[in-house]
Amino acid sequence: MRKAEFEVPQEAMTEFADAMASRNLNNTVTGTTEDGEIVIEVEYDKDEADEVDEVEEILEKLIEQLEEEDEDEDEENNRRR
Secondary structure: OOOEEEEEHHHHHHHHEEEEEEEEOOEEEEEEOOOOOOEEEEEEEHHHHHHHHHHHHHHHHHHHHHHHHHHHHEEEEEHHH
């Protein structure tokens, strides 16, 4: 059995949970980080490695989207000043 750990921002949790559920991966919420991210541990067999990789890619894209939204908000706030 292999393990992977993901630190998921709260804002991305719904989409991440959907991705996990659609792949039927065995997972556990193990805690939170100092930044308030939710720590998810996934136990998987070798034949599920591709699904875990897909979930990792989805999380990376979700984080990128959140960062872009934050940048857009910052730019908007700077324009208002």
